[in-house]
Amino acid sequence: MNFLDDKILEYSIDKSSRPSGVCDSLEKYTVENHPLHRMLCGRLEASLLRFLISLSGARKVLELGTFTGYSALAMAEALPDDGVVTTIDKNKKISEISNKFWDKSTHGNKIHQLFGDGLEVLDTLDQQFDLVFIDADKRNYQAYFDKCLSLLSCNGFVVVDNVLWSGRVVPGYDDNAEEDKSTQYLKDFNDYISERKDLVKTLLPIRDGIYLIKKEGH
Numbered sequence: 001m002n003f004l005d006d007k008i009l010e011y012s013i014d015k016s017s018r019p020s021g022v023c024d025s026l027e028k029y030t031v032e033n034h035p036l037h038r039m040l041c042g043r044l045e046a047s048l049l050r051f052l053i054s055l056s057g058a059r060k061v062l063e064l065g066t067f068t069g070y071s072a073l074a075m076a077e078a079l080p081d082d083g084v085v086t087t088i089d090k091n092k093k094i095s096e097i098s099n100k101f102w103d104k105s106t107h108g109n110k111i112h113q114l115f116g117d118g119l120e121v122l123d124t125l126d127q128q129f130d131l132v133f134i135d136a137d138k139r140n141y142q143a144y145f146d147k148c149l150s151l152l153s154c155n156g157f158v159v160v161d162n163v164l165w166s167g168r169v170v171p172g173y174d175d176n177a178e179e180d181k182s183t184q185y186l187k188d189f190n191d192y193i194s195e196r197k198d199l200v201k202t203l204l205p206i207r208d209g210i211y212l213i214k215k216e217g218h
Helices: 006-014 021-033 043-056 070-078 095-102 118-122 138-149 181-195
Strands: 060-064 084-089 111-115 129-134 152-161 199-204 210-215
Touching (some): 021 043, 021 095, 043 070, 043 210, 060 070, 070 111, 070 129, 084 118, 095 111, 181 199
Parallel strands (some): 060 084
8 A cells, every 4th residue: 555645656756766677577567467466565665675775885685575576676776796685485486477587687696585484594594684674474573573683784774564554553544444463463563663672763654664673773
């Protein structure tokens, strides 16, 4: 869900640095061919991720939730030549889409794809990351975050997607909306983050809600 008027959103995208034509083609293909295309992070969020990479000087990125590979490619485009996006997903079959488009990009070689249960794969990682992007199953958001916090570099930070969940996490926003399990998971996660005094955080109403989080003092 976008919380902005479509005209304002398109104006904002038009005035921002945007992902490449390969990313645009991947977005178009996903929308036309995948029933869950709404899971794409979208052009404005991709622009924000690219900006954060440029601003922070990030070189190593970890992503939980590859989907069709749009956000991984958008972030890879913003990394220096020796930068790496390590992206994790359970679904090997969907990699047929991501690899098809990554192979078309000169930045596709910066993407390292891992498959398996996210929590189990995280336990195998022994490196530090400058940026972690969490956009996977909502039930495990808190567990993902806690594991990823220990994998952050000294100036690293976490970006968490879908934390507004079409507004359903906000009390009284839509009294007619049915509260599913994911809504409660996200409410609990947002409360958990907001109550932690050792974190610096800001929640942005971009796309479906983006939480920016880092350790206090880093």
